[in-house]
Amino acid sequence: MATVMARAQFDKDSILDKTIMLFWQQGYHGTSMQDVTASTGLKPGSLYNSFGNKEQLFIASLERYAQRSADKMKLVMSHGTGKGIVMLLTDMVAARGKKDYASCFIIKTQLELTSTEPKLAKLAGDYLSRTKAQYKLAIASEYGEALSEVYATSVMMAIFGIRVYGYQQPNEADVLESLRLSLHWLPWENH
């Protein structure tokens, strides 16, 4: 069986990076496949030939985004659990100021699609569960098993708080001070 085939003329990953931005900012129902063809330059036929349909394209986008988040978390946490969490939270607080701020793609998916696209929402929920499990594991090794569940819960809730509160453009120092108060067990830098 000869392996004779023509290669695609575009890079799937760079297409996904563009659809991530669309779905992330506009949501699943708020993004049309024509938005996608306009943004990527792909014709409908190529798009469907490569990615199947809208749902599968969304799943591929979400997976790529989640993988990147997980990679970043792993990298930062290698500096130590407490220090790593402080760095991650600080980064999230800083991201809030940027223009076109769009919270977190996974969180937005969970909120938007729980009722209308439960299959996609479950995907998002699973990513969030896995993230929490990773935090718990890391926290357990540095702060002990007993506290790890409640501490991991606190971290997750703090992340959700930051990501949603970001839209309000609150004072950065106030948010950081609030986090310092809430997560007093983390090794915040003295200021």
Add this chain to the structure above:
Amino acid sequence: MATVMARAQFDKDSILDKTIMLFWQQGYHGTSMQDVTASTGLKPGSLYNSFGNKEQLFIASLERYAQRSADKMKLVMSHGTGKGIVMLLTDMVAARGKKDYASCFIIKTQLELTSTEPKLAKLAGDYLSRTKAQYKLAIASEYGEALSEVYATSVMMAIFGIRVYGYQQPNEADVLESLRLSLHWLPWENH
């Protein structure tokens, strides 16, 4: 000028209560006007004659929801600021367990529509700002002006955390314990 007119055969508010449920659960883009006619029993003509268009119907729904939230907050806080906040947060944690849990309509609106329907997202953002301002005012009178900004920020972030984390169906006791730790200055009941 004689006031001669036929009265509507339905109650606007009870129609709005039904559209609130639709928009709240499915979002703006995820809800079609046909969903609305199916759910309310109204024919398209009646619907448009009474509420204008989809955007205006959504605004009316959001306003009614926000008014109810504000009323409840005012009522509960009349028992005292600290006690009131504890009661509100405890209620939110309890709501998380119910089936068809759908976070908070206002928060979901902010996340879904910031990019595609900025006018509607701004409405939601304004409600959240007003809510925070009320918390700050109440906190200032019981805990002092100096702490009120950071404490109010903490409360808002805790609310966002609870409302999003609710989808994960976490252990209720863990969430409450995490809140007790984070908002240690509130008068939590001993347990």
Add this chain to the structure above:
DNA sequence: AGCAATTTTGAACAAACACTCAAAAAGTTA
């Protein structure tokens, strides 16, 4: 160069969308 497989094209599709409107029905006053 020539063949076979894949990819690209873009016009076209049915379904769903937000919304309209002329005619019929119903309500209010006199």
Add this chain to the structure above:
DNA sequence: TAACTTTTTGAGTGTTTGTTCAAAATTGCT
């Protein structure tokens, strides 16, 4: 009851939606 106004009806508007497909172009291999 009659006159007047508003409301209800539901088929129908044009547009946008997600998706398809036969034909053309491109690619890899011999």
